[in-house]
Amino acid sequence: MISSDVIRGYNDTMILYLLLEKPSYGYEVSKQIRELSQEKYIIKETTLYSAFNRLEKNGCIESFFGDETNGKRRTYYRITDPGVEYYRDKCKEWRLIQEVVEKFIRSV
Amino acid sequence: MDIIRTYLDNMFMNLPKTDEVEKAKKALLEMMEDKYHEQKEAGKTENEAVGIVISEFGNLEELAEELGIASYIRPEEHRESGNYRQLSFEEVRTYMEENMKFGAKIGIGVMLCICSMIVWILLESIAGNGDGILSNSATGIGLIVMLLMIASAVGLFIYNGMKQSSFEYLKKEPFCLDYSTETYVREDKKSFQPVFTVCITLGVILCILSLVPIFISEMIFAESVIPGAVAVSLMFFLVSIGVFLFIFSGVRYSSYQVLLQEGEYQPKKKKYKSLEAISSVYWSIMVCVYLFWSFSSGNWGFTWVIWPIAGIFYGVIESIIKAIMKD
Numbered sequence: 001m002i003s004s005d006v007i008r009g010y011n012d013t014m015i016l017y018l019l020l021e022k023p024s025y026g027y028e029v030s031k032q033i034r035e036l037s038q039e040k041y042i043i044k045e046t047t048l049y050s051a052f053n054r055l056e057k058n059g060c061i062e063s064f065f066g067d068e069t070n071g072k073r074r075t076y077y078r079i080t081d082p083g084v085e086y087y088r089d090k091c092k093e094w095r096l097i098q099e100v101v102e103k104f105i106r107s108v
Numbered sequence: 109m110d111i112i113r114t115y116l117d118n119m120f121m122n123l124p125k126t127d128e129v130e131k132a133k134k135a136l137l138e139m140m141e142d143k144y145h146e147q148k149e150a151g152k153t154e155n156e157a158v159g160i161v162i163s164e165f166g167n168l169e170e171l172a173e174e175l176g177i178a179s180y181i182r183p184e185e186h187r188e189s190g191n192y193r194q195l196s197f198e199e200v201r202t203y204m205e206e207n208m209k210f211g212a213k214i215g216i217g218v219m220l221c222i223c224s225m226i227v228w229i230l231l232e233s234i235a236g237n238g239d240g241i242l243s244n245s246a247t248g249i250g251l252i253v254m255l256l257m258i259a260s261a262v263g264l265f266i267y268n269g270m271k272q273s274s275f276e277y278l279k280k281e282p283f284c285l286d287y288s289t290e291t292y293v294r295e296d297k298k299s300f301q302p303v304f305t306v307c308i309t310l311g312v313i314l315c316i317l318s319l320v321p322i323f324i325s326e327m328i329f330a331e332s333v334i335p336g337a338v339a340v341s342l343m344f345f346l347v348s349i350g351v352f353l354f355i356f357s358g359v360r361y362s363s364y365q366v367l368l369q370e371g372e373y374q375p376k377k378k379k380y381k382s383l384e385a386i387s388s389v390y391w392s393i394m395v396c397v398y399l400f401w402s403f404s405s406g407n408w409g410f411t412w413v414i415w416p417i418a419g420i421f422y423g424v425i426e427s428i429i430k431a432i433m434k435d
Contacts, residue, residue, distance in 0.1 A: 004166075026135060027142030044166030045139050049132060050174045075135060 002041040011043065011051045012060070013094070016079055016087040019061060023078035026052070052077060060086050111158050111201070111292075112140050118291040119168060128175050140165065155205075159198025167288075193283045195367075200289055203275055204296075204363055210272050211359030215352040217264035222348035224257035225408065226341040233337030278366050285367065297364040307357035314350035318343040322409075340409055347412075383429055390425065394418045 018024060018032050026048065033043050055061045060083035066076040079087070120133050140161050147157035228250030235246035277283075285293065325339035394414065402411040 026139040027146075030139060030143070031146070042164055044164060044170070045136055045143075046166030046168065046170045048139070049135055050170050052135070053132070053174045072138075074138065 002037075004044060004047055007041060010090070010094070011047060012055055013087065013090040014043075015048075015051055015055065016060065016083055016090070019077060019079040020084070020087065023064075023076050025066065025074045025076045029077075055083070058086070059083070109141065109144060109158075112144060112161055113137065114295065115162055115165075115197075115288060115292055116140065118295055119288055121291075123168075123175075126175075132171060132175055136165075155198060155201055158201065159196065162197045162288075165288075193281070195283055195285055195289065197289045197292070200285065200293065200367060203278065203367070206272070206275065207363040208360055210268050211356045213264050213268045214359065215355040217261040217268075218355060219348040219352050220257045220261035220264075222344050222351060224254040224261070226344055227253040229337050229341055233333045290368070293364060293367050297361075297368070300360065300364070304357045304361050307353045311350040311353035311357075314346050314353070318346035318350070321346075343409075383426065383433075386425070386429065387422070390422060391418075 014033055014036075015029055018029055018036075024032075030043055030045070030048050033041060052061070052063075056063060056077070059080060061077045061079055063075050063077050065073040067073070116133060116137055120129065123129050143164070144157050144161050147160055148154075152160065228247070231246040231250040235243040321339035321342040322336075325335040329335035398411060398414050401414070402408050405411065
């Protein structure tokens with residue numbers, strides 16, 4: 001189980017990855033993160049919401065109301081063009097980190 | 109689902125009601141609801157689903173900066189040592205539910221004990237005195253029914269006592285709750301408080317009124333036996349309902365105290381184990397004295413007075429022992 005402190009920098013990346021595929025809503029994103037990570041990372045509701053909030057404030061995603069379910073309209077999110085740019089940057093960052101940190105990893 | 113809503117309400121209770129905060133609360137509730145429904149569809153029980161949703165919720169500190177409420181988030185209190193076992197929300201919920209059922213069953217058991225004599229008293233009075241077959245069989249049937257009821261009550265006590273023993277550690281060992289669980293328990297206790305007061309009040313009223321049938325039968329029917337027996341039976345019945353209310357509400361109230369570690373269950377008080385031993389010996393002796401006195405004098409209508417006296421006397425003993433142990 002990955003702790004949320006360690007993965008903090010990449011929550012945004014994970015969310016944007018999923019939104020690149022299609023617009024989605026809160027719980028669906030949380031579920032897909034869990035499934036894609038094969039249960040190794042279960043994102044907390046508060047963490048997820050903070051990320052959505054931040055990304056929306058930075059203009060990387062935008063929210064809209066979707067279809068009615070059980071008489072309530074769900075809040076959906078979709079990625080924006082600046083969001084795609086940000087995602088590319090984060091991917092580059094990750095490759096760089098991987099490269100650098102790898103140099104300090106060995107078996108003991 | 110209500111539990112989840114209450115949990116969220118409690119978390120957000122002390123926060124400023126800005127638009128951002130309200131929006132966050134709505135979004136979080138939506139996610140929790142979706143997760144809850146999916147867990148239920150996957151076959152989880154109510155308790156499991158609620159437990160999973162709440163344990164995977166996270167904490168407000170993450171939201172603090174985002175929502176500009178950093179100053180409102182209370183930092184987690186630091187305990188003296190890190191050795192305290194932390195209880196999960198699910199464990200707490202399970203304990204509270206089991207406790208309610210336990211309180212009800214013990215209450216019924218005690219009711220059975222108190223009412224067990226009613227059949228015997230009624231049959232005796234109808235059959236009258238004498239050695240006829242009718243009289244003897246009335247005594248026999250009455251006693252059999254009484255023993256049956258007492259036996260079932262004892263069975264209830266033992267069976268449920270054992271089931272509840274898995275929660276004994278809550279009373280004996282130190283533990284701690286996280287902030288949100290503790291808030292939830294406090295809120296629940298607050299909403300139970302008026303119910304508790306009503307139960308106790310009703311119970312006391314019933315006990316007092318239980319004497320009324322006796323007075324009525326004295327006035328109207330003077331010395332005749334059957335109405336007198338009916339009156340005594342009614343008295344037992346009313347008292348038993350009153351006692352049920354005491355037990356049920358008392359057990360539930362003490363479960364809150366156990367969880368919040370107040371009153372008798374404060375961590376430092378968990379050392380008074382010898383007091384428990386003394387108390388169980390004392391009450392066992394009192395039960396023996398009561399039964400012996402009642403059976404030999406046959407004066408059940410009077411011997412019950414031993415209980416309030418024993419109770420008061422026990423309070424005295426308890427205070428003395430606590431004063432001694434303080435050194």
